[in-house]
Amino acid sequence: MKPMIILTGPTAAGKTELSIKLAEAVGGEIISADSMQVYKKMNIGTAKIMPEEMDGIPHYLVDELEPDEEFHVVRFQQMAKRAAEKIYEKGKIPIVVGGTGFYIQALLYDIDFSEEDADRGYRDRLKKLAEEKGNGYLHRMLAEVDPESAQAVHENNIKRVIRALEFYEKTGTKISMHNEQERTKESRYNFVYFVLTHERKILYDRINQRVDRMIEAGLIDEVRQLACEGYTKDMVSMQGIGYKEVFDYLEGKQDLAETAERIKKDTRHFAKRQLTWFRREKEVTMINRQDYRMEDEILAFMLEKIREKGIWDGSVKRIL
DSSP, rough: EEEEEEEESTTOOOOHHHHHHHHHHTTTEEEEEOOSSTTTTTTTTTOOOHHHHTOOOEEEEESSOOTTOOOOOOHHHHHHHHHHHHOOOOOOOEEEEEEEEEHHHOOOOOOOOOOOOOHHHHHHHHHHHHHHHEEEHHHHHHHHOOOHHHHHHHOOOOOOOOOHHHHHHHHHEEEEEEEEHTSSSSSSSEEEEEEEOHHHHHHHHHHHHHHHHHHTTTHHHHHHHHHHOOOOSGGEEEEEEEHHHHHHHHSSOOOOHHHHHHHHHHHHHHHHHHHHHTTSSTTTTEEEEGSSHHHHHHHHHHHHHHHHTSSSOOOOEEEE
């Protein structure tokens, strides 16, 4: 079984800096499991790691797609597998870093998404319903047939809501049940799965501060420039938190203070859903930052767990 390290957790938990130290220690390269950092030109709102912050560690699935391209779990799965093979060829360890739990699950357990063959007519009708009656209407439709999926998927994630409704329409079974069955598969990787988090109040404070920094750093201008280049708010890339809210601001639907507060609120809700997802995953090691005085103590704990799993021989690859 090939080795793999997962470092995930809710947004604003501090995964980026820790992932660099981890990669330096074990001789790893990083695969982003973030649904937004894959897009070019979208730096501020995604809190994207910049080249000067990578400390020479190669990163994959960062800045690879144009904003008008679709990125979804199947494409992530394909791209991440290719990236992992490149890393293995170098004799390195893939470190999957990011907060999109569904993507990580799909990679670890090679979840089968082949039951696609959807009825285009049904999909188009659902899209029209969303346009006419709002995302909440479709989400309520999903809650009636698959409450588990409705609980796991936010109403604004219209792509996944539609996919779940399509799956039920086509098969008569819940996509949540299908996904649960897929999760019972054994992974083909020898992996260790870390979930980094903070106490809720501290995490929410970090989220609020991050949003303020994004606004100060020019998030409004970033979205305005994307709009000027022809990217529209109905694109998959623009459904990310921070982008759809700023589009509403640019359209005069709310003022700047309301926009910032909405981004903070949506991000906090997203972080809560992320933690719910990670806690139900198999074989996770939760790391609460408040249990450690310094980040180096967290790193030492992680390295010991990785060594115990036989993923790493214990030799530090680079001077920390």
